[in-house]
């Protein structure tokens with residue numbers, strides 16, 4: 001059992017949990033994730049580790065309530081527990097001194113970008129961050145990102161805060177201004193990562209993306225998370241989650257992510273109809 005020490009609402013339907021998990025807190029590196037089960041019959045939920053405190057033995061998870069299991073998770077409060085937590089999983093981000101690194105985060109993707117931006121800065125890079133959301137109420141971690149970045153730019157799709165437009169527009173402007181960029185790290189919705197990669201590909205700027213396909217076992221055995229990168233099949237849970245964005249087959253990823261949309265919708269409706277109980281049932 002892993003106790004939830006803190007539960008906070010960060011934005012509309014976006015929660016932040018601080019969970020006691022000393023072994024994971026000690027070992028985790030930026031870019032890695034955990035898999036969590038709320039209870040013994042629960043769905044396995046993969047979540048990036050947004051932050052950790054090795055001394056306090058805690059990890060910070062940020063998630064958006066997008067389906068039955070995440071909505072169920074969001075009902076938990078400080079003092080509650082989750083039954084299983086495995087990790088750290090995945091290959092850590094390759095951190096080195098590149099020069100100027102642009103960290104781009106969209107929506108809930110800002111959560112995994114944050115530890116990477118922090119580590120890139122600690123490695124001596126100049127970190128320019130661009131974060132965005134659909135609307136102001138969905139924007140997270142602005143203060144934290146400002147703290148770890150030399151410069152932070154913010155956009156909202158509807159213009160309710162910051163630049164009116166997309167993170168990729170800001171990136172294009174920075175490139176057009178003639179800044180030398182050595183690496184771009186982009187994490188967010190697939191269409192956002194795809195557009196960012198199109199922008200950087202034109203300028204031959206190395207771009208790393210973090211993928212979030214459907215996962216089941218998260219140990220490389222089931223094949224659920226397979227993606228095509230550079231014409232090769234890769235498993236995101238063990239080979240990723242980060243890949244060269246210019247090599248990713250995004251069209252296939254979108255198709256695979258949508259494979260169970262109807263079942264996911266039905267599961268959420270049934271859960272809500274039953275009053276959203278926290279224990280038992282099929283996820």
Ligand code: FES
Nearest residue numbers: 216218220223237
């Ligand atoms: S989730 Fe099963 S192989 Fe990656």
